Structures are given as structure tokens and as C-alpha cells.
Amino acid sequence: MWLGQAGPPKGPTSSVFTAQTLNFCFNIPGFDGVEILAANGYLIDKLMKHEANNGSDQYGGSLDNRCRLALEVVEVVAEEIGADRTAIKLSPYDDYDGTIGDTTPEALGLYKANALTRLGILYLHVTEPRMTEVGDNYQTPRCLLPIKKAFKGTFIASGGYNKYDGDKAIEESYADLVSFGRLFLANPDLPKRFEIDAPLNKYDRSTFHI
Numbered sequence: 106m107w108l109g110q111a112g113p114p115k116g117p118t119s120s121v122f123t124a125q126t127l128n129f130c131f132n133i134p135g136f137d138g139v140e141i142l143a144a145n146g147y148l149i150d151k152l153m154k155h156e157a158n159n160g161s162d163q164y165g166g167s168l169d170n171r172c173r174l175a176l177e178v179v180e181v182v183a184e185e186i187g188a189d190r191t192a193i194k195l196s197p198y199d200d201y202d203g204t205i206g207d208t209t210p211e212a213l214g215l216y217k218a219n220a221l222t223r224l225g226i227l228y229l230h231v232t233e234p235r236m237t238e239v240g241d242n243y244q245t246p247r248c249l250l251p252i253k254k255a256f257k258g259t260f261i262a263s264g265g266y267n268k269y270d271g272d273k274a275i276e277e278s279y280a281d282l283v284s285f286g287r288l289f290l291a292n293p294d295l296p297k298r299f300e301i302d303a304p305l306n307k308y309d310r311s312t313f314h315i
């Protein structure tokens with residue numbers, strides 16, 4: 106679910122989401138559930154990030170306040186369709202275009218993990234920090250374990266994974282599931298390719314819509 110555009114927040118931070126606003130998707134045939142996109146620099150993410158949210162109302166300032174909208178959206182969705190069909194995606198470490206960061210991303214992730222555990226949602230999906238250059242290689246810092254441990258439900262990790270380190274993450278109980286983005290775009294049959302260890306197509310960033 107996309108709420109708002111990426112980039113710095115433009116308006117006041119007090120927003121109210123009602124069941125009516127969200128109702129349109131609940132009646133889609135074959136609909137399994139909602140993963141609320143509270144990541145990647147979109148509205149809910151911006152409100153949670155201390156560098157992007159300079160509001161002083163009940164949606165700004167303290168961690169409690171900054172996380173309020175995300176939790177309100179989760180509550181509304183869960184009330185409509187059940188907590189067992191409700192999930193959320195977060196990117197506490199992501200600093201979209203250098204203006205939507207948070208100086209205490211782990212604290213933010215832990216706060217959300219604890220609050221979401223209380224709400225009993227189906228899963229929590231979190232993206233890793235962006236890859237960093239180490240010599241000639243890129244490495245994704247693996248930072249999500251404390252958040253995974255705090256969340257008492259299914260935990261999905263994403264961001265920079267391949268088959269090898271996806272399997273490793275599961276084996277080591279670093280995550281319950283791993284999701285793949287760019288590899289899937291270039292390899293729509295990714296599960297089969299992983300299963301038979303087939304070579305992968307390289308993704309072509311110029312074909313991405315963002």
C-alpha cells in the first residue's frame with residue numbers, strides 16, 4: 106500500500122486514517138492480506154524518522170508520537186481484516202535521499218517490534234541498511250537480529266540477499282523468511298532457479314519504474 110510520495114514531508118503531520126479510507130482493497134477477490142508499506146521514504150516512514158519529522162503535534166517529537174500513525178494504520182487494518190492478515194514493512198536504517206534518516210534506527214525498530222507484537226500481526230518485514238563498499242566488494246550490514254528477537258511473530262528480512270546468504274539467514278534463525286526484490290524482477294522463476302541452482306539473469310536498473 107503506497108501512501109504519499111517519496112521525498113521530504115510537505116504538509117502537517119496530523120493525518121487521520123479511517124476504515125473507509127482503506128476499505129477499497131478489502132473486497133478484492135483472492136485478497137489474502139495487507140502488508141502496510143511503512144518503509145522506503147513513503148509517508149508513514151517519514152513520520153517515524155526523526156530527521157524527516159519536525160512536527161510538534163501528537164505525530165511528531167517523541168518516538169511514541171512519531172510511531173503513532175504507523176500503529177494507528179495497523180490497528181485500523183487489523184480491525185477490518187484481522188491481525189492474522191495484517192503485516193507491515195519497515196526500513197528503520199534506510200535514509201532515503203539523505204533527508205529521511207533516523208539517528209537511532211535500532212531503537213525505532215525495537216519500539217515498533219514490541220508494539221507490533223502487542224497488536225499480534227501476522228508478520229514484520231524489515232529491510233537491511235543499504236550495502237556499503239568494502240574494498241572492491243559491496244556488503245549488506247546484517248543489523249536486524251535485535252528487531253527479530255523482539256518481535257514475537259514471523260519475521261521477514263530483505264535487502265541485498267542472494268540464495269546463499271538467504272539460506273544462511275534462515276539456518277541461523279536470523280530471519281524466519283527472506284524476501285527478494287531485484288533478483289525477482291530479473292528472474293520471475295526465481296524459486297525454481299534457486300531450487301536447481303540455475304544461473305541468474307542480472308537485473309537492469311534502467312528498466313525499473315523507480
Ligand SMILES: Cc1cc2nc3c(=O)[nH]c(=O)nc-3n(C[C@H](O)[C@H](O)[C@H](O)COP(=O)(O)O)c2cc1C
Nearest residue numbers: 142232263264265266284285286287288313314315
Ligand atoms: C523497481 C522496484 C520497485 C519496488 N517496489 C516496491 C514496492 O512496491 N513495495 C515495497 O515494499 N518494496 C518495493 N521495492 C523494494 C523491494 O521490495 C526490496 O525491499 C528492495 O528491493 C531490497 O531487496 P533486494 O535487495 O532483494 O532488491 C521495490 C524495489 C525495486 C527495485
